[in-house]
Amino acid sequence: MEPAAQGRRFDTNLCEVHDPVTHQQREKPEKHKLCFTHKNLLRSTHCSKKMKRKGKEMREVLVAPPPPPPRFPMDGAPAAPLPREFLDFLGENGLDPSIYAAGDRVPRYVRVKPGSESCLRELEGELACEPETVDWLPGFYSLPPRVQIAGTKAYREGKLYGIDAASGAAVLALSIAEGDHVLDLCAAPGAKLCMMLDALGDSGSVTGVDVSEHRLAACRTMLQKYAIGDWCRLFVADGTTFSVSPARVHSYKSCKSTTNEKAQTFQEWTSRRPWKERKRAAKARQSATSKSRLGFQYPEIIFYGKHSGVVGLIKDDLYRTVSDNELLNCGYDKVLVDAECTHDGSIRHIQKFEQWGWETLQQRVLNAERTDNLTLLQLKLLINGFRLLKVGGTLVYSTCSLTVAQNEDVVEQFLKENASAVLQEIDAAASWPCKSGRIPKTLRFDPSTSQTSGLFVAKFTKVGL
Template identity: 65%
Template sequence: MFINQKPPPSAMLITSFQLHSVISTAYSQAARKFLAVPSEKWEKKAILRSSASSNCFSGGILKMEVKICSSNEGCCTSQVNNGDLPLPVAFLEFLEENGLDPSIYSLAESIPRYIRVKPEFESDIGGIEFELNCKLEKVIWLPSFYSIPPHIQIASSQSYQLGKIYGMDAASGAAVLALNVLPGDHVLDLCAAPGAKLCMLCDMLSGTGSLTGVDVARHRLAACRTMLQKYSIGDVCRLFVCDGTSFSVLPFRSKYETAGTDPEVSEVKFAEWTDRKSRKEKRRERRARERNYSKPNPEPELLFYGRNSGVAGLSKSELFRPIKDDEPCSSGYDKVLVDAECTHDGSIKHIQKFESWGWKTLQRRVLDAERTDDLFNLQSRLLTNGFKLLKTGGTLVYSTCSLTIAQNEDVIERFLCLNPSAELQEVDVADKWPCKPGRIPKTLRFDPTTSQTSGLFIAKISKLP
């Protein structure tokens, strides 16, 4: 393969090479050889297609097209065929550094979409199929989940609007199922938005125990509240706007200690929840939020609570009372889910969004080294705080939709070294799951190629006495 080091401004380099067994590797190697050629006058930018669509082939030859442009012409990209996702070289390098195959991003049209049918409506599958005009394929390894063609939109359907179904990737459903939630459990979802996990957890609790959802973004948590109210499943749920790394509200239990609280404050009790607040109340709450935003550690904001969530009848000082260091061991949560913020590189649909958002946004959100380091620290702190709030003998599931080792196995290894009371557990319901083992024994990995789902990492941890 010959590369001209000083092409004219409008030149397009078309290279051809024999088809290799791993298409993406050939793409990556050829691109790097091209981009490695030094040039003072030319900024070389390439976007590669790793899809094996029929129009990429000609007589058994795989073709790669790369445009070259001067630095003041902006970024030139190769023509995109339907079903292809152009990937910038910087992202390909990110994937290579993390041992990930870029060909997974050509699978967008072959990965099905998943929906969860609320258990009480599974007898109405025929009606839902008629309305969506497609066949619902039962996911045999995940109860109440069905796959549908990726182009089917559910938001305008009556089944969705009536709360019979909602969209949720099967891998995310597996992370929730790994918790083994039982009726009566007190459950904490430390990164609750956008809300599908909350809905599934509410169904698993069957109106018993309690469910606490936490998210740092108020608008995202407001979407969770809307879902709980839409599906009428929020009776045992409460939602807090708070940084998950510092959240410290325990589940309400019958023997709450309230000694030492201000008697004047404790006289004011939370009434039964209503979202029909007066304009005066809304204005007062908005001003309180504005005051909290100026504080270094704002108090959690209670955004929603159900009638059976243990909030109605409490005072604010009782709800937000300081907890003793060892108190969570006996009065903490039975189950904790930490579906941590990550680079989302395991989600094809998420990476696709950068085509419209712009690849510079991908650079800032995914590829920036400082951002990656910050994420590792955030994930570690979320995991540490979630474990702190876990009751002795309880179960925590850590998950991300990243496929990188740094955001998964590395986080778990560091955490286990620092927490001798933490022990990795087998996910006992995973015998028939279409996933691979992680680098650490007992951890699991879903990926688009093997699982036909979004990428997801799962680690299940128990708290020893």
């Protein structure tokens, strides 16, 4: 308690505070009227109930506890206080901690698979709540934050995707058209990849790349669950060095169930591959591992659809080296670089630290060396993704971090090093609930402004020089 507050008294006659430091009061008390502190008022047996109540009010004012630290709403649990280290991290990056207080109001978003809209009525009955249309994002619906969709029939049958609306906006910014060849350079866990395939139609291709084999395997599982993998191929590879060009799209021809070992052509992919083929794949992985130790890593293809352009190809054709000049004309039409980041803008990711333990936050998010390494990785991913883009193509860079270092600073450095890169307005964003980034034409989503998780989005096009 402040020293001045300790000496304040409550006048029983005038109901006023006397401050011995300032010696100020609005009226002079009548003679012979006693003055008591709020404690005396509460203890006295001679005071009326009204005066006791006044004393209680004074106690609440004078001895009120300091305001609590910002708290983070945990899913299905009382709000948990944000740790001091995380608050310091937010302060250093100019981020307002209050954006996390809105986390308990962020809806759970779902996307309905095109042609499966009839499942919404059934979903409403199962969840006892009506899915609300997200007006600014076609095919998306919002549900109350605590709703769980994993047990619903629509989700089990592959009619419903769980994906945040901000992530959907990043895919929508690509303006994918039928026949496009699309590259998702950081594809796992796959929700955005599936949205790309749904937007693609019956021509073109989507290539998914991720450095983590087990995370990319989750993408493969999603493709099989939702039966949308015919135009897709998945590579385990380092996105900063990946160099496989878009596949030639072939009309589907029935293939034999065995592999022609002499020609080494790709047969139709199946999860139940013959023993010899599995053995050969294992040998190829072992060879790739040994090569990676020498500074070279050969991409491993772990899935390809029958219309992805892989079936019938010879291995040498698939991995044929393409020069940068060739890529200007035959590179990818659209590229998404949803780069690895600290995830500080992802409400559900930060919520997980309540389970993992806040002490792990230092290692996973706050470590300065990790952050510096991440920004370098993000820049390399952006540079390589842009290299694989053809002239006139579109690249979208996004992260679920809200820090300037991982967003605007990366974009600024990239533009300095790439004269053929031009930032583009995202036309659809005129109706989006987001705000501008620190660089014109870039966008930011956050829980307070957008009712979504945090996301930064920048859109580029490649011009000929």
